[in-house]
Amino acid sequence: MGDLLLQPPMEWRRPKDICPTPQFIVDGATRMDVCQGVLNDCWFLSAVASLSMYRPLLERVVPVEQSFQKGYDGSFYFRFWQYGEWEIVKVDDLLPTQKGKLIYLSSSQKEEFWSALLEKAYAKLKGGYLALNMGFPHEAMVDMTGGVTEVLTVASLPMDLAGFLKPLLAKGALVNCANCQGPLEQQNEFGILFRHAYSVTGLENVKTQFETVELIRVHNPWGKTEWQGRWSDMNGPEWRNVHEEEQQRLGRVQREDGEFWMLVSDFRQNFDLMEVCHLSEQTLNILDGPQRPWQCTMHHGSWVPNLSNPQFHLTLLEEDDDPSDPELTCSFLVALMQKHERLRGVHLAIGLDIYENHGRHAYLSPMDLRLVRPLISTNGYAQRREVVIRGRLAPVEGDIFVPDQQGPEICLLSRDGVLANLVKSPGGTFLIDQLGGKMLTGSEKKLALEHCKSFVVLMDSRGLAQLDWPEFQALWDKIRKWTDIFLRFDENRSQLLEYPEISPALKAAGMQVDDFVLQLIGQRYTEPDMTISYPGFLYLLMKLDSMIHKFQAYDIVGMGTVSVNYRQVTAPVIDDTSPTVLLSHR
Incomplete structure (x- = not known):
């Protein structure tokens, strides 16, 4: 549980060694059961006290069926929300004491131990008791509600x-x-x-x-x-x-x-x-909440230097239902959260900006960001796990921009009378295995022989290592279409696509990709200066197009998932020296 703040004579004791008749919960779990000890974690205790006002919410975190009698094995478990999933954290019931008394969180009723064990489980989740020293209540409230x-x-x-x-x-x-x-x-x-x-x-x-x-x-x-x-x-x-x-x-x-x-x-x-912690739709349903709760959309990603600066597309369609407000506006919340910052001991300064989309294309380049002022921004950068923008705008389309800070992150888009859309793949993930060499990056200004061979293999539906006329015609149509797209997005006529131009170009070709795929493309399909050549662009599109069609062929009933055997997995590797792309679509 990490280094403790106290020196000996601190002892780890089980509740049965602290009092003769320990109870997990006595007469219900209430805010009066939360009494702070010597640890500076009032931020966590304050959140627990708030949560105890809503019994269904507290019981989701603290399963009340546990006891020191029936089924007791010296351990207890709790649930915490972690970046979109509810995780179970199990701990033994050894608690730090001094002179026979609890030194950290305790209950006003000396025989009650649910709150002390909850604190220990949260400390385990965060990396030890010391990791709980100082913080903000909103972090613990999010971890216990998903709000x-x-x-x-x-x-x-x-x-x-x-x-x-x-x-x-x-x-x-x-x-x-x-x-x-x-x-x-x-x-x-x-x-x-x-x-x-x-x-x-x-x-x-x-x-x-x-x-x-x-x-x-x-x-x-x-x-x-x-x-x-x-x-x-x-x-x-x-x-x-x-x-x-x-x-x-x-x-x-x-x-x-x-x-x-x-x-x-x-x-x-x-x-x-x-x-203020706004509870999620799922949580409000547990409480039998209002008819029109906040609705959330969540996106996981990370910022990688020179590769990804996460951007999301937000469309505001529904006006607020507020008869006292004469303006037609849509209310929304946007939250950016760092993952595991206490566990990693890294507290980055993060922020958010929202720009109006003027209809050119979804991705805002570094040049765009220098020339355009944001509609709404967080107040500078903050070394917090989560930063939030609450906004009210007229029904418009906007792009959300996450300023540079390297690390894993999660973005929550919440709305009350707002439709939030993410610029990402319609679902699913591409996993691209690495294959080095210039054939991958396509640095040659002309199509290399290896590229042409790969095109033949990818278009060859009969396994004859050659194309018939309909297959060649289909290939040629694709090349003409993709060439037009390349020229359209090569704005400076350099015969190269800059990294910010890749995503809208792929989208124009009907292949929307999320941030994860875009990062892989940047790592494995671009030159050192983060550009992609014309041959490399054609090769990338051909590979994506081929694997999407193969996935659709395997997904006969349209369930969005496929099961493949060993031969089906290895065949693309043997037939084509290019990287294998596995697609999972939901």
Whole structure:
């Protein structure tokens, strides 16, 4: 689990060695079961506290059927969302203790251990307890919901903060907040800790003897300090004007349990950062959520120097259904996420730009990016796992551009009344085996003999090593068509296609490829200066065209998957010295 923060006498103990009757969950898992220890992972605890407000969501992460009695084998398992998939993380129940007490996350009920074991599983996922030291709640919220999270400054939010928060909370969004204006874990004059993550757990109109006020409920996972200003749970005189039944409805408790109510106006004055996790359609269905949830499209890829700068095509078609807004706009969220940055110990600075597409072609070249100003951008670069753009635009087409930073990534396109399309293969993946030499790159200005031989093999449907007239005519038609495409996209008439010109040229030939395939093409079919020659372009198209047709021939029932035997796999290698392309289409 990595190096721990404490020196001996730290001991690893099982729950049965900490208390005589350990329980996995006691009277349900609640936000009061999340009490911070000596580790600076309040960001994770805050997310857990928010998640505990929604029992179905928490039970997806924390399977409640586990116990220390029936079926107990010394291990427990949990589920976390990791880049599009739910992963099971299994851990033993040995927990770090000092003087017989848990030193990290614990429950307010001493015999309850689900929260401590959840923290251990998350630490295993991220690379150890030390990997959890400092972070942002939105990272943990995404890992436990699969949602899309945006980070907002409170100052940038509408003056009607309650009106902004109510629809978010009603839609099942998880909200966290923090005050970042002072030194770590020190308090301001009203008891709010600096650089400490809190959870927003409720928003209510409260009736007093004189008026109705808007109060917001905030939870501190540390549980040791509370709000000491107006409407303080401990000694706020304002509560004297609230009927006892109203106080019971709100769940007001006069003790330092970490949860408190405060005026919305005081919230704005004492918190400056807010994180909102928008739950996915699948998650909202679990909660029996609204009829029109956010819908997500996801794309995996990576940025490789000189090869790929991921770009996506976003089409906005449906206007927002908001009668109070006279403008015709479409709302959307775009999120870019780094993969495994805690596990790898690499925190890259990432950002997003959105440009309007003026209909020339989908791919924006480096020259285009220098000449055109983006419609919307993230606020510079940020060393975060995820950056998000929330936007509202008139129904248009736009291109999303990911600035250079090398590493694996995932892009989420979410919409509410928006249709999001990715510029990628209609589905599936090409896997191209490497074959070196100039025959592959096609560096010759004229068609080489090897190219011509390969064309014959790829067009020879009878296995005779020669073409009949219909086959030759079909080949010639392809060459003429692809030559026209090459000339059209060779804008500087260099007899070479620049790397940014390859993708639109392939698309014009009816062969859409995703970023992964484009990277392979750049690595194996281009010259050192990242250009592709005319012979190389023809050869690439011929190979792709041939393998697509072979795949379609194998996929007799049109299921999008094929099963091939050893002979079918090896035949292209024996018949053709060119690289083998395997196509999987869904």
